[in-house]
Amino acid sequence: MTIRTIEVREKVMARNDELAMQVRSRLRDHGVTALNLVSSPGAGKTTLLERTLADLGDELRIAVVAGDVQTHNDASRLEALTDRLVQAVVTGGACHMDARQVSTALDAIDLERTDLVFIENVGNLVCPASWDLGEAEKIVLFSVPEGEDKPVKYPRMFREAGCAILNKTDLLPHVPFDLDRAIAYLREVNPDQHLILTSALTGDGLEVWYAYLRSKLGAAVAE
Amino acid sequence: MTIRTIEVREKVMARNDELAMQVRSRLRDHGVTALNLVSSPGAGKTTLLERTLADLGDELRIAVVAGDVQTHNDASRLEALTDRLVQAVVTGGACHMDARQVSTALDAIDLERTDLVFIENVGNLVCPASWDLGEAEKIVLFSVPEGEDKPVKYPRMFREAGCAILNKTDLLPHVPFDLDRAIAYLREVNPDQHLILTSALTGDGLEVWYAYLRSKLGAAVAE
Numbered sequence: 154m155t156i157r158t159i160e161v162r163e164k165v166m167a168r169n170d171e172l173a174m175q176v177r178s179r180l181r182d183h184g185v186t187a188l189n190l191v192s193s194p195g196a197g198k199t200t201l202l203e204r205t206l207a208d209l210g211d212e213l214r215i216a217v218v219a220g221d222v223q224t225h226n227d228a229s230r231l232e233a234l235t236d237r238l239v240q241a242v243v244t245g246g247a248c249h250m251d252a253r254q255v256s257t258a259l260d261a262i263d264l265e266r267t268d269l270v271f272i273e274n275v276g277n278l279v280c281p282a283s284w285d286l287g288e289a290e291k292i293v294l295f296s297v298p299e300g301e302d303k304p305v306k307y308p309r310m311f312r313e314a315g316c317a318i319l320n321k322t323d324l325l326p327h328v329p330f331d332l333d334r335a336i337a338y339l340r341e342v343n344p345d346q347h348l349i350l351t352s353a354l355t356g357d358g359l360e361v362w363y364a365y366l367r368s369k370l371g372a373a374v375a376e
Numbered sequence: 377m378t379i380r381t382i383e384v385r386e387k388v389m390a391r392n393d394e395l396a397m398q399v400r401s402r403l404r405d406h407g408v409t410a411l412n413l414v415s416s417p418g419a420g421k422t423t424l425l426e427r428t429l430a431d432l433g434d435e436l437r438i439a440v441v442a443g444d445v446q447t448h449n450d451a452s453r454l455e456a457l458t459d460r461l462v463q464a465v466v467t468g469g470a471c472h473m474d475a476r477q478v479s480t481a482l483d484a485i486d487l488e489r490t491d492l493v494f495i496e497n498v499g500n501l502v503c504p505a506s507w508d509l510g511e512a513e514k515i516v517l518f519s520v521p522e523g524e525d526k527p528v529k530y531p532r533m534f535r536e537a538g539c540a541i542l543n544k545t546d547l548l549p550h551v552p553f554d555l556d557r558a559i560a561y562l563r564e565v566n567p568d569q570h571l572i573l574t575s576a577l578t579g580d581g582l583e584v585w586y587a588y589l590r591s592k593l594g595a596a597v598a599e
Binding site: 157158161162165193194195221222223224226246247248275276277278279280295296298299300302303305306307308309321323324327328329354 | 380381384385388416417418419444445446447449469470471498499500501502503518519521522523525526528529530531532544546547550551552577
């Protein structure tokens with residue numbers, strides 16, 4: 154990249170960070186916890202949210218901002234499961250969501266009547282790591298069939314996320330996957346990260362995930 | 377994005393396209409076929425290349441340019457299997473490889489003694505779609521556990537690729553995956569794309585993949 158490219162990029166990032174701080178402060182004022190879900194394509198973000206909405210929909214007031222490159226597929230899947238607002242964001246080819254998109258999506262959500270906002274980011278383990286959306290925390294999903302080495306191959310994302318979910322544990326008997334090695338890789342890049350093992354398909358481990366969510370509610374959110 | 381951001385981006389892309397044309401012409405001069413492998417993280421690009429090097433290494437002179445965001449993991453896995461040159465490219469955080477990186481990597485490869493160059497791109501279904509690397513063709517892998525909808529969710533990548541490989545077919549009995557629906561999605565975005573079903577783990581379908589590779593050798597390459 155040329156110096157000029159880098160300069161322009163830095164300005165765009167600085168503007169995003171500023172907007173993200175505004176989003177964060179707005180969420181805090183309403184006591185809303187926002188979690189930014191990031192992963193590879195097909196790691197199971199939407200299925201995890203489907204289960205979460207079905208299981209916690211009566212207990213918590215949950216809204217979703219579902220980002221996608223081109224389609225509304227994820228938003229449509231989730232809308233079927235909740236009377237809470239699901240806001241679809243189409244990035245139009247961009248490899249990540251940005252704080253402006255989240256800010257606009259939040260305009261349509263009654264934050265006074267919301268406990269938790271899930272931001273379902275674009276399926277991508279690289280770009281979303283650099284974009285602050287004003288969330289309380291990034292949650293990174295990776296799934297058993299992707300292999301053990303994702304944390305070391307995409308270290309920035311795994312360092313940025315406060316919590317990692319290893320999903321599709323139901324496939325452990327069917328693929329070569331060394332769980333101890335995966336955990337060692339994870340600890341190598343982020344020793345303090347919360348780790349939760351789930352199968353969003355069978356429901357295994359979801360109670361631990363729900364307990365984690367409850368622990369995050371109304372959190373005074375650090376940057 | 378502001379107008380200035382778009383202008384700078386267009387200049388960077390134009391410069392890349394120019395370099396890609398130089399790479400393409402250089403490869404053609406030496407009768408080398410280059411294939412650009414793209415996929416989600418963990419779809420099986422490296423495992424497919426491991427098998428391909430092991431099975432075709434005596435028949436074809438294959439070199440690999442393996443790109444990764446931060447590590448040399450993939451290059452190291454492949455180096456163990458071939459005495460052919462494996463060139464590691466680390467993008468240093470970038471979400472895709474570019475033509476300059478490929479051009480530099482090719483400097484170290486004896487193209488006169490090479491039939492086929494695999495470029496293993498960064499695991500990402502968004503960014504690599506926009507970056508021409510001078511390849512003869514993009515090959516997109518997607519894998520059964522990722523779900524059927526990848527083609528419609530990442531349409532640009534599936535439109536850009538001349539061939540799609542649906543990998544990890546060994547997992548079909550263990551996950552909810554509707555093969556007819558996946559093929560219908562694929563046809564929706566790219567009716568003419570070559571489709572190959574493989575399990576790089578068990579070896580199923582690899583003979584079809586190898587026949588496809590043979591059909592591409594020494595191809596006079598269109599843009």
